[in-house]
Amino acid sequence: MRWIYFNKLYRTKFQAGCLARRLEQDGWIYGFDDMRQIEIFRSRKGKYGVRFIP
Numbered sequence: 001m002r003w004i005y006f007n008k009l010y011r012t013k014f015q016a017g018c019l020a021r022r023l024e025q026d027g028w029i030y031g032f033d034d035m036r037q038i039e040i041f042r043s044r045k046g047k048y049g050v051r052f053i054p
Helices: 013-030
Strands: 035-044 050-052
Touching: 013 035, 013 050
Parallel strands: none
Antiparallel strands: 035 050
16 A cells, blocks of 8 residues: 655645545545545645545
């Protein structure tokens, strides 16, 4: 199992959280039908992103 990182970083955790919730509900739009785990992470520069395991 490998993490797939969504391609954009956000300044706030709230913005990344909104994307994570959207992926949970509408992941099929991006071509991912079932995602086992979705996580918000913080980069070394302090920005937030979303990663998941398909």
